[in-house]
Amino acid sequence: STSSLLSTDKDKSAATKDSTHEGASKRQEDGAETPKQQLLDIIGNMKVEVSYRNKLQQLKASESQKQAMNKLEGPDSEGFVPQGTTEETQRGKPLNPELVKAASAVASSLPRNKKQTESELLAQLRRHEETTDKQKKGGAIKIRNVISEMTVKRQTPAQRGARISGRISLQLDEDGQRIRPERSSAQSVDSRRYYCCVHFQSLKVGKRLNIFTKASTEPEHALKTVSSPTIWDLEFAKEVAAVTAQPPRNGFEEMIQWTKEGILWEFPIDNEVGMEDDAEFHEHIFLEKHLEGFPKEGPIRHFMELVICGLSKNPYLSVQQKVEHIEWFQKYFEEKKELLQE
Amino acid sequence: LCATGRYHRFHLFNQVLPSPCPRQVRSYYVDWRMLRDVKRRKMAYEHADERLRINAIRKNSILPRELQEVADKEIAALPRDSCPVRIRNRCVLTSRPRGVKRRWRLSRIVFRHFADHAQMSGVQRAMW
Numbered sequence: 001s002t003s004s005l006l007s008t009d010k011d012k013s014a015a016t017k018d019s020t021h022e023g024a025s026k027r028q029e030d031g032a033e034t035p036k037q038q039l040l041d042i043i044g045n046m047k048v049e050v051s052y053r054n055k056l057q058q059l060k061a062s063e064s065q066k067q068a069m070n071k072l073e074g075p076d077s078e079g080f081v082p083q084g085t086t087e088e089t090q091r092g093k094p095l096n097p098e099l100v101k102a103a104s105a106v107a108s109s110l111p112r113n114k115k116q117t118e119s120e121l122l123a124q125l126r127r128h129e130e131t132t133d134k135q136k137k138g139g140a141i142k143i144r145n146v147i148s149e150m151t152v153k154r155q156t157p158a159q160r161g162a163r164i165s166g167r168i169s170l171q172l173d174e175d176g177q178r179i180r181p182e183r184s185s186a187q188s189v190d191s192r193r194y195y196c197c198v199h200f201q202s203l204k205v206g207k208r209l210n211i212f213t214k215a216s217t218e219p220e221h222a223l224k225t226v227s228s229p230t231i232w233d234l235e236f237a238k239e240v241a242a243v244t245a246q247p248p249r250n251g252f253e254e255m256i257q258w259t260k261e262g263i264l265w266e267f268p269i270d271n272e273v274g275m276e277d278d279a280e281f282h283e284h285i286f287l288e289k290h291l292e293g294f295p296k297e298g299p300i301r302h303f304m305e306l307v308i309c310g311l312s313k314n315p316y317l318s319v320q321q322k323v324e325h326i327e328w329f330q331k332y333f334e335e336k337k338e339l340l341q342e
Numbered sequence: 343l344c345a346t347g348r349y350h351r352f353h354l355f356n357q358v359l360p361s362p363c364p365r366q367v368r369s370y371y372v373d374w375r376m377l378r379d380v381k382r383r384k385m386a387y388e389h390a391d392e393r394l395r396i397n398a399i400r401k402n403s404i405l406p407r408e409l410q411e412v413a414d415k416e417i418a419a420l421p422r423d424s425c426p427v428r429i430r431n432r433c434v435l436t437s438r439p440r441g442v443k444r445r446w447r448l449s450r451i452v453f454r455h456f457a458d459h460a461q462m463s464g465v466q467r468a469m470w
Contacts, residue, residue, distance in 0.1 A: 299404045307398070328395055336409060 035111060059102040099125055131205050145206050279319040285312045290326045293334075300333055368435075376437040379430055382423045389424035393417065 103125060107118035229237075248254040258264040266273070287308045294304050307329065311322045333340075371377045399405060399413040422428070433442050433449035441450040446462070457465045 299406065303399075303402065303404050306404070325391075325395070328391075332395070332399075336412060339408060339412060340406070 038111075059106075060098055062102065062105070135204055135208065277318055283319045284322070287311055287322060287326065290323060293330045304329065372435070372437040375439075376432055379432055382428050385421060385423045386426045386429060389420055390426070393420065393424065 100122065103121040104118055107114045107121060110117050248257055255264055259266060291301075291304055291308065294301055304326070307326070311317070311325060314322070317325075371380065396413050396417045400410050400417070402410060430439050431442050431444060431447070432439050433452060434447045435452050436449055438449035438451070442448065443450065443453060446453055448456070453462070456462045457467075
């Protein structure tokens with residue numbers, strides 16, 4: 001049960017504390033193989049590289065578990081907290097006390113050298129705080145740095161065999177630390193799990209690209225108080241366009257030019273280009289309301305009803321045109337009323 | 343094919359095309375007959391609605407005959423060039439009144455000329 005607890009803790013805290021574990025393992029050169037092997041096994045068992053926030057949440061979740069353990073352990077764990085606080089005050093940047101407690105809990109759960117692991121964890125946490133602050137401020141962008149830190153690994157089962165041999169000499173940048181050949185051998189067993197690894201940390205560490213920041217268009221609009229461009233401006237613009245217009249380099253550019261001129265239609269073909277009929281169908285069909293100016297009986301009414309029937313079936317005229325049609329007839333018949341009454 | 347004559351008094355109907363134009367530019371109508379045809383077409387377009395409505399009254403078995411006679415007189419009073427019957431589909435390039443294919447608006451001679459020079463899209467010499 002203790003080993004399983006250990007493995008779960010280390011899974012949660014694994015990626016961020018990779019370097020710390022490695023650092024601890026480096027300094028424990030005098031130590032036995034077992035902690036190293038444990039660490040390597042844990043790293044090999046790593047299935048998901050979780051983002052930093054999730055890790056924090058998991059740490060907080062584990063903290064509640066660990067507090068129960070701490071109560072059992074008693075004075076040992078409590079001795080570490082003041083150490084952490086002294087280190088904090090030395091650095092000057094306040095860490096989340098919950099994080100500190102979690103770090104101490106994790107360190108206490110590890111079998112060896114709790115003080116060192118604790119300090120390593122805290123150092124790692126501080127580093128992450130610094131990087132997040134840098135991120136918020138937004139440093140200068142260098143694509144080289146970003147690309148060098150990004151690693152996208154995809155593996156097909158066919159390439160696995162080829163990759164395993166090449167793995168040993170690979171230099172993978174994870175927090176700027178190199179992977180040892182031993183590590184790669186442990187990883188090669190679980191290579192299928194590295195299906196699509198983009199190391200999430202390396203995304204946040206480093207300088208920002210500022211590709212997707214919102215362009216601030218509001219001050220530009222505020223500055224635009226110029227009236228609509230004069231004829232001379234338009235003419236000048238036309239001249240400039242005519243002078244700088246290069247002949248099309250290929251068929252695509254030729255087609256683009258033709259589309260702009262109006263020779264070529266825009267694809268996919270819209271049958272209603274130029275037709276902007278905003279009227280609903282009922283305005284086209286039910287035209288009887290326009291017949292109010294006519295007498296309700298007689299041949300004229302009969303005639304007008306036929307006219308309306310024809311108009312309702314006409315898809316080519318707009319509503320405005322149909323109404324004008326009916327109004328023309330109304331005017332005509334009113335002029336001829338004196339004649340009719342003879 | 344060059345125009346037979348250039349007539350300069352087309353100030354009403356002068357077509358001025360923009361200068362940077364790599365295609366063929368015809369800035370005058372080919373002859374006066376073509377110009378008259380153009381005038382007739384424009385007038386027919388203007389009076390088309392009126393003519394349609396008056397004719398609707400005339401060609402009617404419902405309305406009384408007096409109305410229809412009045413409509414007859416009205417339509418006769420419209421300008422003569424407003425009727426579409428007077429429009430002649432002339433060749434667009436040579437103004438030839440006869441032998442004009444409607445799809446291309448060209449006379450048979452011009453059509454043949456361009457087709458032989460492979461300047462008519464999709465037109466080929468028939469052979470079967």
